[in-house]
Amino acid sequence: MLNQGWVYRDRVKPSQAGLSVLDFYGQFYRHSTRQEWAERFENQQIFVDGKPATATQRLAKNQRLEYHRPPWEEPDVPLNFQILHQDLHFWIIDKPAGLPVLPAGNFLENTLLAQLKRQFPDETPVPIHRLGRGTSGLMILGRSPLGRQSLTRQLREHQITKIYRAVIPAGDYPDQITITTPIGKICHPSLGTIFAATADGLSAHSEMRVLERLAKVSRVEVQIFTGRPHQIRIHMAAMGFPLVGDRLYLPGGLPAIYKDANHSPLPGDCGYSLNAYYLKFQHPHQDKPIDFFSQLQASCLDF
Incomplete structure (x- = not known):
């Protein structure tokens, strides 16, 4: 089933003025080739200040750009999530692995936010923080203005305790370790x-504790004191032991990049x-x- 399509909007920054429209998209949205972008001009999917653009048209500061992406079929994802707590100010849900939180890439309607809007159209709770698509577990949703304001402040000031469980390869690492590798x-x-x-x-701080050592893997618990994107994935890789099944981050904490970009792993994998x-x-x-425990961790970490 096709979705409804989407309009991606940009405003030209002073440093981008003078670029052709094709150069703009070719430089800043390299998920598509220049030839693919050129075809979108021919199909009148690119607009500047509300008018169809040409590929060679030069941009000026503060002009409005729009790419009208036609409807597409989204990848299948698990759309069910469990509501663990509901009150007037916030909800707690258990998100399944595979469900994106916000629209991005090939996901628009097959996302947690779209499902929340569909199921609760009159008063949609808002995610206070994100989990990676492949990460399962607890998320806080703000409901009232007070709930959103308080929880956003607590998150910003690192007053929310967040502990994850993961599986990494077996190794001679200590039972407890502090990781402060910067992430940028x-x-x-x-x-x-x-x-x-x-x-x-930017500075990043994680504390890992080994829960169980098996022949080939270890079950570990990781508390994060900062909220950098992909922090646990990067920190475990920086330690030399990427998460089991993580194709993106290599030992040392850098991403795997292949010559054929179509086969390179992506953050959302x-x-x-x-x-x-x-x-x-x-x-x-x-x-x-108040505290909560995920109900999904047993099956997620079954090795």
């Missing part, structure tokens, strides 16, 4: 940029074993600590 953006041939371990990145297992924070209205 690096260049990527098809995505433009991607988050990875990099010396000039699934297959790794990571579960947002535990959350603790202050109730927005009652001002008391």
Whole structure:
């Protein structure tokens, strides 16, 4: 079944003024080739200030760009999620691995946000934070203005305790380890940029604890004290032991990049074993600590 299509909007920055429209899309949206972008001009899918654009048209500062993507068939994903807690101010849900939280790439309607809007159209709860598509487990949804404001503040000020469970390869690492490898953006041939371990990145802090050592893998628990994108995936890889099933991040914390971009792994790929297992924070209205445990971790980490 096709979705309804989507309009991607941009505004030209001063540094981008003078570029042709084709150069703009070719440079900043490298998920498509220049030939594919050129075909979209022929199909009148690209607009500048509301008018069909030509490929050679030069851009000026603050002009409005639109790419009208026609309807497409989205990949199948698990659309069911479990609601663990509901009150006037927030919800807690257990998200299955494979379900994207927000629209991106090939996902528009097969996302958690779209499902929430569809099931609760009159008062849609809003995700306070994200989980990667391949990550299962607990998410906080803000419902009331007070709930959204309080929980967003707690998240920003690192007052929410977040503990994950994961599976990594067996190794001689200690039972407990602190990882503070900085995380930032690096260049990527098809995505433009991607988050990875990099010396000039932002500070990041994770604490790993081994729960069980098996012959080939270890079950571990990771508490994160910062919320960098893909933090646990990058930190486990930086330690030398990427999450089992993670094709993207290599030992050292850099992404795998192949000569054939069509076969290079992407951040949204699934297959790794990571579960947002535990959350603790202050109730927005009652001002008391409250905590939750994921019900999905047993099957997610079954090895």
